Amino acid sequence: MKTKYVDVLVVGSGVAGLYCALNLRQDLDVMVVSKDKLDCTNTYLAQGGISVARDINDVPLFAEDTLKAGKYENDLQAVKVLTRESIENVDSLVALGLDVDKDEDGKWDYTKEGAHCVNRIIHTQDNTGENVAKTLIKNALCRDNIQISEDTFLVDIIVKNNKCIGGILFKDNKQINIFAKSIVLACGGIGGLYKNSTSQRILNGDGLAIAIRHDVELKDINYIQIHPTAFYDEFDEGRRFLISESVRGEGGKLYNVNGESFIDELLPRDVVSQAIFKEMEKTNSPYVLLDVSFLDEDYLKNRFSTIYNKCLEKGTDITKEPIKVSPAQHYFMGGIKVDLDAKTSMENLYALGETACTGIHGANRLASNSLLEGLVFSKRASSKINNKIDSFNLTKIDVDKIYASQEEVENDNRKIVVKAIRDKGGVIDD
Numbered sequence: 001m002k003t004k005y006v007d008v009l010v011v012g013s014g015v016a017g018l019y020c021a022l023n024l025r026q027d028l029d030v031m032v033v034s035k036d037k038l039d040c041t042n043t044y045l046a047q048g049g050i051s052v053a054r055d056i057n058d059v060p061l062f063a064e065d066t067l068k069a070g071k072y073e074n075d076l077q078a079v080k081v082l083t084r085e086s087i088e089n090v091d092s093l094v095a096l097g098l099d100v101d102k103d104e105d106g107k108w109d110y111t112k113e114g115a116h117c118v119n120r121i122i123h124t125q126d127n128t129g130e131n132v133a134k135t136l137i138k139n140a141l142c143r144d145n146i147q148i149s150e151d152t153f154l155v156d157i158i159v160k161n162n163k164c165i166g167g168i169l170f171k172d173n174k175q176i177n178i179f180a181k182s183i184v185l186a187c188g189g190i191g192g193l194y195k196n197s198t199s200q201r202i203l204n205g206d207g208l209a210i211a212i213r214h215d216v217e218l219k220d221i222n223y224i225q226i227h228p229t230a231f232y233d234e235f236d237e238g239r240r241f242l243i244s245e246s247v248r249g250e251g252g253k254l255y256n257v258n259g260e261s262f263i264d265e266l267l268p269r270d271v272v273s274q275a276i277f278k279e280m281e282k283t284n285s286p287y288v289l290l291d292v293s294f295l296d297e298d299y300l301k302n303r304f305s306t307i308y309n310k311c312l313e314k315g316t317d318i319t320k321e322p323i324k325v326s327p328a329q330h331y332f333m334g335g336i337k338v339d340l341d342a343k344t345s346m347e348n349l350y351a352l353g354e355t356a357c358t359g360i361h362g363a364n365r366l367a368s369n370s371l372l373e374g375l376v377f378s379k380r381a382s383s384k385i386n387n388k389i390d391s392f393n394l395t396k397i398d399v400d401k402i403y404a405s406q407e408e409v410e411n412d413n414r415k416i417v418v419k420a421i422r423d424k425g426g427v428i429d430d
C-alpha cells in the first residue's frame with residue numbers, strides 16, 4: 001500500500017474542484033483526483049450558462065429571484081454572498097480564458113432563463129459547461145503545484161478525533177493513502193442514482209456517502225430538482241439529453257400532444273415540471289412537445305448548435321418539428337452542510353459545488369446558479385485554506401482497513417445515499 005503527502009487533496013475535477021485548486025496558493029502542493037476522465041463531469045454538460053449580477057444595482061434583484069425560486073427556504077446570508085461576489089468571480093473565469101458570447105456592441109450577450117426577472121445569464125452558445133471545463137483544465141494542467149490524477153477513486157476519508165487528515169484512493173486497483181492538511185470534497189451530485197437523469201452516470205453521491213459514514217452534517221437532502229425538458233427517446237436507456245432552459249428563454253413554446261399550450265414556459269422549474277407531469281397524465285402520453293421551429297433556422301443552428309446536432313442525431317430536426325420532452329432528475333439542492341467558507345462540520349474538511357449544501361438554492365435552484373455557486377464558494381474555501389494552512393501540521397496514522405474493490409464501495413455508497421434520501425422523504429426513480 002502506497003502512502004503520499006500533499007498540502008491539499010481536492011476530490012473532483014468539475015468547476016468546483018478545479019476553480020478551488022486554481023485559487024490555492026501556488027506554494028502549496030495540491031492534488032486533484034477524478035474518478036473518471038477529467039472532463040467526465042456535469043460541469044462539462046452544462047448548456048445554458050452562468051448567472052451573474054449585471055451590475056451592483058442588479059444584486060438585490062438577483063438575490064430576490066434566487067430566494068423566490070427557492071421558496072424562501074434559502075440561507076439568506078449565502079444568497080447575499082453568491083449574488084454580491086458573482087461579478088468578481090465571473091470576471092476571474094473570463095480572465096482565465098472563458099470566451100463569453102458577445103452582442104453587436106462587443107458586450108456580454110446576457111440571455112434569460114426561467115424565473116430570472118432580467119437577462120443575466122452569460123454563455124458560450126449552448127455548450128457553456130464544455131468551455132468552462134476546458135478553460136479550467138487547461139489552466140490547471142499548466143500549474144506546477146497542481147498534480148492531477150484521473151481514474152482515481154476516493155474510497156473514504158481518513159479521520160482522527162473528528163479531524164479529517166487525508167483520503168484513501170484507488171488507482172489501477174491499488175490502494176493509496178494520502179495525508180493532507182486540508183481535504184476538499186467536490187464530488188458532484190447524485191444523478192447516477194436515477195433511472196431518468198440528465199447527469200453523468202458515474203455521479204452516485206460518493207461524497208455524501210462518505211459524509212454519512214462519518215456523521216458529517218447534511219442539509220436539505222430531500223430537495224431534488226427535476227428539469228422539465230429532457231429529450232424523450234423511448235429506446236434510450238442512458239443519460240437523458242437536456243434541452244436547456246434557455247431554449248424556452250429564447251421563445252420556445254410548450255404544448256401537449258394535442259397541440260394545446262398549458263403553462264407559462266418561464267415559470268420556475270418545479271412549477272413547469274409539475275404542469276408537464278399533469279399534462280402527460282391527462283393526455284396519456286409519455287411526453288409533451290417543445291417547439292422552436294418557428295424561430296429563424298440559421299439563428300437556431302448557431303445559438304443552439306449542440307442541441308440542434310444532438311436532436312438531429314436522435315431523429316428530430318428542431319428547425320422543422322417540435323421536440324418530444326419529459327421531466328428528468330437534474331440537480332441536487334441538498335448535500336453536505338457547509339458554512340460561508342465551504343467548511344463542513346468536520347475539522348479540515350471542505351465541501352464544494354453540488355456535493356455541498358450552502359443553502360443558496362433553498363427548495364429549488366434558480367436556473368444557472370450552480371456553476372456560479374461552484375465559483376463563488378470554491379474561491380472562499382481557497383481563501384480560507386490559504387490563510388489557515390500554515391498553522392496546520394500533517395497528521396499520519398496507520399490505516400489498517402484494506403478495501404476490496406471500487407465496485408463494492410460504489411455499491412455500498414449507492415445504498416447508503418438512496419436510503420438517507422428516502423428516509424428524509426426525497427424521491428428516487430431507480
Ligand SMILES: Cc1cc2nc3c(=O)[nH]c(=O)nc-3n(C[C@H](O)[C@H](O)[C@H](O)COP(=O)(O)OP(=O)(O)OC[C@H]3O[C@@H](n4cnc5c(N)ncnc54)[C@H](O)[C@@H]3O)c2cc1C
Pocket residue numbers: 011012013014015016017033034035036038040041042043044045046047048049050051128129152153154155186187188189198199200203206207242330331352353354355367368369370371372374
Ligand atoms: C445536462 C446538464 C446541464 C446543466 N446546465 C447548467 C447550466 O447551464 N448552468 C448551471 O449553472 N448549471 C448547470 N447544470 C448543473 C451544473 O453543471 C452542476 O451542478 C455543476 O457543474 C456541478 O459541478 P461540480 O464541480 O460540483 O461537480 P461535477 O462537475 O459534476 O464534477 C464532479 C467530479 O467529482 C468526481 N468524483 C465523484 N466521486 C468521486 C470519487 N469517489 N472519487 C474521485 N472523484 C470523484 C468526478 O470524477 C468529477 O470529476 C447542468 C447540469 C447538467 C447535468
